Amino acid sequence: MPLLDSLTSVRKNKCPRCHQGQFFVTNNHYNLKHFDEMNTACSHCGESFVREPGFYIGAMYISYAISVAITTVGFWGLVVYLGVNHYLVLGCLIFIFVANWTLFFRLARLIWINMFVKYDPTQR
Numbered sequence: 001m002p003l004l005d006s007l008t009s010v011r012k013n014k015c016p017r018c019h020q021g022q023f024f025v026t027n028n029h030y031n032l033k034h035f036d037e038m039n040t041a042c043s044h045c046g047e048s049f050v051r052e053p054g055f056y057i058g059a060m061y062i063s064y065a066i067s068v069a070i071t072t073v074g075f076w077g078l079v080v081y082l083g084v085n086h087y088l089v090l091g092c093l094i095f096i097f098v099a100n101w102t103l104f105f106r107l108a109r110l111i112w113i114n115m116f117v118k119y120d121p122t123q124r
Helices: 002-012 055-081 086-114
Strands: none
């Protein structure tokens, strides 16, 4: 199943083609010194992670979609359905975004490359 294969790659920080090599240099997205460092190619299958200049600009749209989804679900779920103070909810959402912006950065890039590189089970 293509969607499950992509989710596995995104969740485990693995190459979208073989699911063996690391996509980012470190698995710790809170390591602010190295959170954005990507390997140039997969150490197992050789798939290039540097597609072309500006390739990952499209990942901004994915990051935006993640942010909008979290904000919409959180705000509507807590304010409209549960009646929680909207200032409290917005404060919590801002805290969530500030605390996890490196995670959203990584998720967006991994999702973006998985849209263009498909899993190949023969590469395992």
